Each structure stands twice: as C-alpha cells, then as structure tokens.
Amino acid sequence: MVKSSMFLSEVFHSLSDPTRRKILEGLSKRPLTVSEIKAPFRISLVAISKHLKVLERAKLIRRQKMGREHMIRLHPQPLRDAHRYIESFKKDWSRQLDALEKFLERNT
Amino acid sequence: MVKSSMFLSEVFHSLSDPTRRKILEGLSKRPLTVSEIKAPFRISLVAISKHLKVLERAKLIRRQKMGREHMIRLHPQPLRDAHRYIESFKKDWSRQLDALEKFLERNT
DNA sequence: ATACTATTTAACCAAATGGTTAAGAGTTCC
DNA sequence: GGAACTCTTAACCATTTGGTTAAATAGTAT
Numbered sequence: 001m002v003k004s005s006m007f008l009s010e011v012f013h014s015l016s017d018p019t020r021r022k023i024l025e026g027l028s029k030r031p032l033t034v035s036e037i038k039a040p041f042r043i044s045l046v047a048i049s050k051h052l053k054v055l056e057r058a059k060l061i062r063r064q065k066m067g068r069e070h071m072i073r074l075h076p077q078p079l080r081d082a083h084r085y086i087e088s089f090k091k092d093w094s095r096q097l098d099a100l101e102k103f104l105e106r107n108t
Numbered sequence: 109m110v111k112s113s114m115f116l117s118e119v120f121h122s123l124s125d126p127t128r129r130k131i132l133e134g135l136s137k138r139p140l141t142v143s144e145i146k147a148p149f150r151i152s153l154v155a156i157s158k159h160l161k162v163l164e165r166a167k168l169i170r171r172q173k174m175g176r177e178h179m180i181r182l183h184p185q186p187l188r189d190a191h192r193y194i195e196s197f198k199k200d201w202s203r204q205l206d207a208l209e210k211f212l213e214r215n216t
Numbered sequence: 217a218t219a220c221t222a223t224t225t226a227a228c229c230a231a232a233t234g235g236t237t238a239a240g241a242g243t244t245c246c
Numbered sequence: 247g248g249a250a251c252t253c254t255t256a257a258c259c260a261t262t263t264g265g266t267t268a269a270a271t272a273g274t275a276t
Contacts (some may be wrong), residue, residue: 010124013120015116034222043266069221074200076197082194083195086190092136093187141253142252151235156253176244219275221274224269224272227266228265228266231265244251245248245251
C-alpha cells in the first residue's frame with residue numbers, strides 16, 4: 001500500500017462513521033471545543049476524544065490548545081482529495097449507467 | 109442512525125480499503141468476472157469474494173451470473189452520492205482554509 | 217494548597233474486519 | 247456420469263473498532 005493510498009484510506013475510514021460525519025458537519029459551521037462537540041451526542045466524552053483522534057490522524061481536523069480547552073477546527077484539504085478521488089470515476093458515470101441500462105433492457 | 113446515513117457509511121467504508129478501491133478502479137474500465145478481478149492481487153479468491161460482498165452491500169457493484177461466471181459491473185450511483193455529500197462541505201473549503209491561514213499567522 | 221474544569225490515557229469488552237484453509241454448489245466438458 | 251472450473255459458504259484467527267469506566271494530566275480559580 002502506497003503512502004497516498006493509506007492517506008485516502010484514513011480519510012474514507014473517518015467518513016464511514018456517522019458520529020464522525022456529524023462532528024465534521026458541526027465543525028464546518030465554526031471551530032468548537034471538545035465539550036461543545038460532545039454536547040449533541042449521548043456517547044461519553046472519551047468516545048468523542050477517540051473520534052477526534054481518528055479525524056486528526058486523517059488530518060481532517062486541527063487542534064489548538066487554548067488554556068485547558070482544545071479548539072478544534074475543520075481542515076478541509078483531505079476532503080478535497082477524497083472529492084477529487086471520487087471525481088476520477090466521474091467520466092465513467094454516464095457511460096456506465098448507460099451501459100447498465102442497456103444491459104438491463106436486454107436481460108429482463 | 110438514519111437509513112441514508114447508514115448507506116453513506118457503507119459507501120465510505122467500501123472506499124476505505126485500498127484493495128476495494130483498486131477493484132472499483134478496474135471495474136471503471138469495463139465489467140470483469142471474479143477471477144479477472146482477482147488476477148492482479150495476491151490475496152485469495154475468497155478474500156476477493158468477501159470484498160465484492162462489501163461492495164455489493166453498498167450497491168457499488170452489480171452482479172450478473174453468466175453460466176458459472178459472475179460478471180461484475182460498476183454501479184456508480186453511490187459514488188455520486190458520496191461525491192455530493194463531500195461537496196456539501198465545499199462552500200466551507202475556501203472560507204475555512206482562509207480562517208486557518210489567518211489563525212496560523214496570528215499564532216506562530 | 218485546594219478544588220474545580222477540560223481533556224486524555226489506560227484497561228477492558230463485544231463486535232466487526234480482512235485474511236486464511238477446507239468444504240460445498242452450480243456449470244461445462246469429455 | 248465424472249472430472250474440471252468458477253465462485254461462495256463455513257469455520258477459524260489476529261487485529262481493529264467503537265464503546266465503556268476509572269485514573270491521570272493540565273489549567274483555572276479561590
């Protein structure tokens with residue numbers, strides 16, 4: 001597994017959990033402290049802390065310690081990369097969908 | 109977890125594995141049989157079969173049994189959905205990157 | 217110093233993941 | 247019918263995951 005490949009794996013793995021997606025959605029509005037991030041969830045703060053570590057490993061967030069609080073902000077670059085990766089399939093979309101339709105027509 | 113949310117989870121989970129990504133990349137060129145999909149990999153056919161099941165659950169591929177062979181084809185719709193989901197962060201990209209830059213300027 | 221607040225680390229647990237080998241289940245060929 | 251071929255299912259294994267509670271670390275306030 002090449003390095004860039006591992007990086008994409010971490011980004012997509014981050015996005016594969018609904019809690020982490022909601023965290024990112026919250027952060028897309030504005031930076032938040034860990035406790036603010038936790039607020040809407042019913043899982044423990046420790047669980048949130050672990051999710052943040054996953055997001056941090058994927059470089060989807062940045063952390064800035066402000067006194068005893070950690071300010072967490074979205075770092076959107078990896079999202080762009082994931083977006084571009086999926087986009088690389090785009091040229092196949094219409095073609096493949098057409099082929100699938102024709103195929104289904106023929107075989108039903 | 110809402111239904112649509114679970115669906116996105118399955119798509120992103122599918123994409124989080126480099127073997128599965130390579131499988132999809134292969135299928136983006138043309139439909140392939142299971143053995144053709146296996147060819148470039150050194151893992152067992154069983155392992156490939158399991159990956160295909162994951163991709164099928166996420167509706168990223170379609171399977172058509174042709175005699176003893178299974179013809180696998182890319183079904184790009186979920187990729188579009190994932191693409192759109194990530195795109196929903198797009199409006200934040202430039203804004204957030206700017207904010208991050210300014211923030212880093214101020215605090216270094 | 218003490219107590220309170222914010223967050224992480226440690227230790228644990230059940231379930232899921234990605235792989236293996238061995239054993240089916242259909243399909244084709246002789 | 248039986249051998250060969252394509253693919254899946256079953257059973258197993260080590261590691262990772264997403265959660266928990268209890269303890270530790272770090273900063274603030276009194």
